[in-house]
Amino acid sequence: MVEYRPSLGSTTQLWLPAAAAAVLVLVSCIFCTVSIQRTGNAKFIAPFVGSKHAWLARWSFFYAAETVIHEGHTKYEGKPWKLTGNDVIVLPHRYLNEIRKLPFHQANAMQANLDNMQSKFTHLDILNTTRLFVQVLKTKVNPQLALMIPTVRRELDAAFANEVPPPSINEGDWTSVPAFQTIHRIVGRVSARIFGGQELRDDSNWLNTAEGYLHNIFVTAITIRLVPYGFKTVASWFLPCSWKISWNFWKAKRILYPYIRYRKSIVEEKAAEFARKRRDEFPDVLQYLIEQATGRDAELMSLASMVLSLSLASNHTTAMALTEALYDLCTYPEYQTELREEVRSVIEADGGWRKTSLVKMRKLDSFIKESQRMRPPSLMGYKRKITENITLSDGLQLPAGAHVEFAIVPIQQDNTINSTEFDGLRYYRLRQAPSQAHRHQFATTSESVLHFGHGQNSCPGRFMASNVIKMTLGKMMLEYDFKLDQFKRPEGIHAFEYNFPNPEVHLLLRKRNQMPSV
Ligand code: HEM
Incomplete structure (x- = not known):
């Protein structure tokens, strides 16, 4: 009897292709490594900070970015230095203005931020093929922030009702919720409404995706x-x-495609109705994207990517700043009475939340800005990909392909009095000085305050973020007493230059008795 054997070939026959494939992968890896080493940053001569071995330097930067940045900033004051091998050239502050004035085609902010987010492996490259979503934020969303306020107000009420359940018997009057996660859900719901409308906001599949x-x-x-x-x-x-x-x-596309198709089909026949409604209510960013898109931007894939990317740019950053400010309000409760009083008196005088009310809340604005200074989302910033050889005014040559960044936190601390001290009203007082009333706001950028960038590519969503953060904190102060489940200021989580709010902490909330009539 002939025994049946699956035709897998002999052991030698199996190993040969496997070994050949392994050698091929290894050779291409070495080739890639060597060819990358000869381009961009590798051509630029500057001292390395941290280990000479790039991979060791990356690990130490991953664990102790603050120490590494501090070392580079103090040791090479006024000179360029390199971070994690040849990955990043850190430029001293004095070059900021010159880099800022370079045109986009010479110093590409988006490409640098995408490289930082490893876009080839995170599938974000599509963001560098269009500027439509940036234009829509600048030309359609920002001019209509006043119209957006009643929408945000309503969405916040609904989000709190959903995310903050009534207290259980064991908790007494207090409801305990995971702080960062709950804030993330609340911000996620508000921005789903702003970016994609009510249908997206009500779709839990979308929120989870x-x-x-x-x-x-x-x-x-x-x-x-x-x-x-x-x-x-x-x-x-x-x-x-x-x-x-x-x-x-894939899931996002499944949710968005039918929805975008429907919107596109009615966009022309409903144009007049949309225009009329728009006087009373902020539509949504998707509507503007559909109306403005031409060519490839108008394809379903591009529109879906833009909506998803806006959530990426907006939700995490806003939720992080809001959570950190909340942790600070609980850590320094002495500010709560003063800020609560400011919010109460402004909205009582204005008869509700208005855009001007938010502008008047100068103490709250100052507190949020100070919180961002002390707990910034990123220690490094102003990232730019240099796309052609450039010689700066003092002769410094930046080769094409270089990736440059600035140590934005030490830069800000160098320009701040008593920089280690948390002073929630620091910026409020600065704004009292003659001709300073419009400066030092949370959303204001300057040459030494770079958490939103500065200049032509500065964050176009910062005004919306500022409003959402103020309205959420204002609502919480008016309607709830709140504290953390611990006394110490929660330590954040650090990975490379990024700081994330501690996700373990719980927030305890209790409804206040006196509700203001707003
Ligand atoms: C506290 C919250 C936020 C922080 C800290 C933040 C921070 C930043 C930073 C550092 C940049 C890069 C600037 C540069 O390269 O010079 C940026 C760009 C950007 N942000 Fe934000 N952001 C926030 C909220 C938002 C929101 C709410 C949106 C959307 C509504 C948004 C949309 C964008 C977009 C589209 C860009 C790219 C701009 C361009 O390429 O010209 N951001 N943001």
Whole structure:
């Protein structure tokens, strides 16, 4: 009898192709590593801070970015230095203005931020193919922030009703919720309404998909940054969070495509109705994207990517700033009475929340700005990809392909009096000085306050973020007593230059008795 054997071939036959494939992968990895080493940053001569071995330097930067940045900033004051091998050239503050004045085609902010987020492996490259979503924020959203305020107000009420359940018997009057997670959900709901309308806001599938996408992008970007250049592709094949990005994207498209198709089909016949409604209520960003898009931007894939990318740019950053400000309000409760009184008196005088009310809340604005100074989302910033050889005014040559950044936190601290002290009314007092009333606001950028960038590519969503943060904190102060489940200021989580609010802390909320009539 002939025994059946599956035709897998002999052991030698199996090993040969496997070995050949392994050699091929190794050779291409080495080739990539060597070719990358000869371009961009590698051509620029500057001292390395941290280990000479790039991968060791990446690990130490991953764990102790603050120490590494402090070392570079103090040791090479006024001179360029390199971070994590050849990954980043850190330029001293005095070059900021010159870099700021370079045109986009010479110093590309988006490309630098995408490189930082490892866009090839996080599938974000599409963002560098269009500027439409930036234009829409600047020309359609920002001029209509006043119209957006009643919408945000309503969405916040609904989001709190959903995310803050009534207290259980065990908790007495207090309801305990995970702080960062709850704030994230609240911000996610508000921005889903602003970006995609009521249908997206009410779609829990969308809220979960957008949240999952964001989480997986960050985890993948941070993990891949640790891997040497030539091995990143291979590493990404083995990372579940990287596969999940594609899954999240696929799900997002399934949710958005029918919805965008429907919107496109009615956009012309309903033009008059939309225009009329628009006088009373902020429509949504998707509507503007559809109306403004031409050519490839008008394809379903591009429109869906833009909506998802806006959630990426907006939700995490806003939720982080809001959570940190909340942690500070609980850590320094002495500010609560004064800020609560400011919010109460302004909205009583204005008869409700108005755009002008938010402008008048100068103490609250100052507190949020101080919180951002002390707990910035990123220690490094003003990232630019230099796309052609450039010689700066003092002769410094930046080669094409260089990736430059600035140590934005030490720069701000150098320009702040008593910089280690938390002073919630620091910026409020600065604004009292003659001709300073419009400066030093949370959303104001300057040459030494760079958390939103500065100049032509500064964050176009910062005004919206400022409003959402103020309205959420204002609502909380008027309607709730709140405290943390711990006395110490919660320590954040650090990974590379990023700081994330502590996700373990619980917030305890209790309804206040006297509700103002707003
Ligand atoms: C506290 C919250 C936020 C922080 C800290 C923040 C921070 C930043 C930073 C640092 C940049 C890069 C600036 C540069 O490269 O010079 C940026 C760009 C950007 N942000 Fe924000 N952001 C926030 C909220 C938002 C929101 C709410 C939106 C959307 C509504 C948004 C949309 C964008 C976009 C589209 C860009 C790219 C701008 C361009 O390429 O010209 N951001 N943001």
